[in-house]
Amino acid sequence: MQLFSWLSQKVVQLSAITLISIGLTLTGYGIYIVSLILFKNYDGYFKFDSDFGMFGQKYGALVIGVSLIIFGIFGILGSTAKKVCFQRGFLILHHLSVLLFGILFVVLFYLLNFKSKEYFGRSCESTQNFKELSDGVKSANESFCSVKCPCNLDATKFKDKSVLRGKVGFSSSVLPSNVQSCVGFDTEQYKYPVQLMNILEMNFSCSGWCTSTSIFVFSDINRGNTSGQSCFLKFQKYYEDYVTIMGFISLGLGILFMLSFSFIFYLYCGKHDLEKQRAQELRLLCK
Known part of the structure; x- marks a missing residue:
């Protein structure tokens, strides 16, 4: 029981650290894009008719990156908090994020390793x-x-x-x-x-x-x-060199986040039950 509790805590912490790492990467990239737009008149993006589409292209990576860092911190705080109210509050937010990104990375694996072959595995x-x-x-x-x-x-x-x-x-x-x-x-x-x-x-x-x-x-x-x-050959080579690997990395991340999603349930309930059991054992020893 204690081993499973320790394992659950470590898996959740690992997923939290992974979220923070991805968040830091996206934040850095977002800052780079914003600096290009502000200081170098960067124009390499789609011109959407909607303001939301333009905002997403310019600042999306930065916003998502910061959000991931926050959700990752919630996971670490939730897995280490002593008070149940704090633990569950932080874990609920982290729980939702790992479910979302678990599904997202599994879908990304499918798109990169299977769906993209329909495009870049054929002619231009x-x-x-x-x-x-x-x-x-x-x-x-x-x-x-x-x-x-x-x-x-x-x-x-x-x-x-x-x-x-x-x-x-x-x-x-x-x-x-x-x-x-x-x-x-x-x-x-x-x-x-x-x-x-x-x-x-x-x-x-x-x-x-x-x-x-x-x-x-x-x-x-x-x-x-x-x-x-040519840009088509460039993408074909990029697909052959990197996309398949990126797909399997996405699958690994998806599995990690889904495992974390499952183990968080134990941190909600199992850890509390373990503490109750210890309290009962302590009372029996004191009699």
């Missing part, structure tokens, strides 16, 4: 969204830095200047630095490709979707040379 035009993305990228490549849409092109920003052959443009702030600013390009029709490719180019330095392009089309062209890899 295997789904409707991918086809739309590919069409949008092709249209953008035809328009940008062409006679239709001369671009703000600063050749000094490129180490390999051979990629600029056939490109129409010169260094002038009057000219567009990305395809979104081209008058002839339909940004409404290709709203999804424009936003996604802007994010991919900004964060992964890839270009193009099915095949790589010689310049950045959806972000600032004067960022210089691209990585030479």
Whole structure:
């Protein structure tokens, strides 16, 4: 009985420390994103119509990170508190959080290890969204830095200047630095490709979707040379190298949180019963 009580306490504490660790990571990332937005005019995110969507992208990681730290602290306090009222109060809040994140990480395991294969295990035009993305990228490549849409092109920003052959443009702030600013390009029709490719180019330095392009089309062209890899191939490689491992890590975290969820019930009731049993034994010894 005492062993099970000790084990329950340690599992809950481990889940609490894990929540705090994830929370610290997300908080650090959130601070990084906020600093980019405030000080470097970072633009690598989706432009949602709702204020909530924009707030979530900008400050979501920070808010979730701080919340996880708080819930993790509740778990540690609840598993170590001496007074029953404090113990149960803290554990209830931690209990809800481990249930939520236990389910979340198990679902994430399924999405990463099974569902994502439907997308990145096939061709770059295997789904409707991918086809739309590919069409949008092709249209953008035809328009940008062409006679239709001369671009703000600063050749000094490129180490390999051979990629600029056939490109129409010169260094002038009057000219567009990305395809979104081209008058002839339909940004409404290709709203999804424009936003996604802007994010991919900004964060992964890839270009193009099915095949790589010689310049950045959806972000600032004067960022210089691209990585030479298409964004679809970049994601395929990322999937092969990291996503499967991340999926199993998610499964492990899901199991840990669900175990913690189960053991918390014992800390609610079993620990109290153990204390009552000890009190009865002590009374018997005193008689």
